[in-house]
Amino acid sequence: MYDQPRANPSVTAMTFDQMLERVRYEGAYPTRERAEEAVRTVLASLGRQVTGDDRVDLAQCLPVEAALTLTAQIPEADQLTGWGFVKDIASRTGATPAVARWDTGAVLAVVARLAGPDLLARILHRLPGGYALLFGQAELRQPQPAA
Structure with missing residues (x-):
C-alpha cells in the first residue's frame, strides 16, 4: 500500500528555471549561473540534514533538478545547528x-x-535550532540546554 504524496496543494509548481530566477532575484545575483551554484550548494547541504518523510515530502515540492540535488546526499549522523550549517x-x-x-x-x-x-x-521541528531564520521564519522554540 502506498501513501499518497503530501505535496503542498496551495503552492504552484515551479520549474527549475523559474526557481533559479526566483533565487537570482532573492539573492540579487548578477547571473543565472551564480544563482544555480547557490541552489546546488545549499540544497546539497540541506540534503545532508533532512531525513525520513520530511526529506521525501520536500523533494516532492521541488523541481526535479533541485530534488535530485537534495536527495543525492547521504544524511549525516549528527545534525548541524543553523550556524553550523x-x-x-x-x-x-x-x-x-x-x-x-x-x-x-x-x-x-x-x-x-x-x-x-x-x-x-x-522540518524546522526536527532540525536543531537556528534553521528558522535561515528559511526566513521567526525562531519560536526555546534552545535546548547544552548537555
Whole structure:
C-alpha cells in the first residue's frame, strides 16, 4: 500500500528555471549561473540534514533538478545547528560565512515557499535550532540546554 504524496496543494509548481530566477532575484545575483551554484550548494547541504518523510515530502515540492540535488546526499549522523550549517557551507565552498549565509537565505526563502507552512514547520521541528531564520521564519522554540 502506498501513501499518497503530501505535496503542498496551495503552492504552484515551479520549474527549475523559474526557481533559479526566483533565487537570482532573492539573492540579487548578477547571473543565472551564480544563482544555480547557490541552489546546488545549499540544497546539497540541506540534503545532508533532512531525513525520513520530511526529506521525501520536500523533494516532492521541488523541481526535479533541485530534488535530485537534495536527495543525492547521504544524511549525516549528527545534525548541524543553523550556524553550523552556514559554517559547513563556507568551509566546503571556500566562501566567507557572510556569503554562505547570504546564499543560504536566498535559496531557503524560495524552498520555504515551495514547501509551504505545514511541511516547513515539520522540518524546522526536527532540525536543531537556528534553521528558522535561515528559511526566513521567526525562531519560536526555546534552545535546548547544552548537555
